[in-house]
Amino acid sequence: MNRGVPVVARAEWQENTVNNIDVGRPTAELMLQFPNIDFSTMDPVFPAKEGLYEFSMEALTERGLAARKWLKTRKEKVIAVVGHDGFMRVGICQKKFGNADFRIFEFAGGDSLELIEWEETEKRGGGLGTCPKGSFGWLPNDFKYMPKNLVMANDISG
Structure with a gap:
């Protein structure tokens, strides 16, 4: 049912792995x-996992930047983003998400693309209170499906 709320599909929010x-x-x-979803701005590369959508640290970092830039240009004051935990964590906000959980963020201000989580979802561990609290970057498990040559190039263990 359409209630006048735009629903826009964007390739940036897809899952990380191949x-x-x-x-x-x-x-x-x-x-x-x-048919009720606007696909007009969908990147024609989708669903190929190449370029911005490649499964690498560099591409996921760039994709996160592109996604936050797009969000910041939106005129709406409230936007619900549906995405995947891996990408949301490494590309967007460094927070973990459980299935169907949510978190509320605002941009830090000015030209910054940094997202600041609202205290009410941060202190609960997500809106449902089911997620680990704190900030998380890349985790060793993120590399479980990454091709071996990319794992070596993106080794997070130091």
Whole structure:
């Protein structure tokens, strides 16, 4: 049911890995299945896991920057983003998300793309209170599906 709330599909919010279950379907197919969603700004590269969508630290960092820039340009005062924990954590906010959980953020101000979490969701560990508290970057488990040559280039263990 459309209640005048725009729903916009963006490739930036897709999952990190190159597993078959984490690669999206072609946009033309999604448009048929979800006619009420605006796919007009969907990157034509989607669902390919290349360039900005490659499974590497560099690409995920750049994708996070691109996603935050896009959010900051929106005119809406409240935006709900649906995405995946891995990308949200490493590309967007350094926080962990459980299934169907939420967190509330604001931009730090000025030209900054830094997101500051609201105290009410930060102190609970997410809106449902099911997520670990604190800040998290890349975790060793993130590399479980990464090709071995990229794991070595992106080794987080120092």
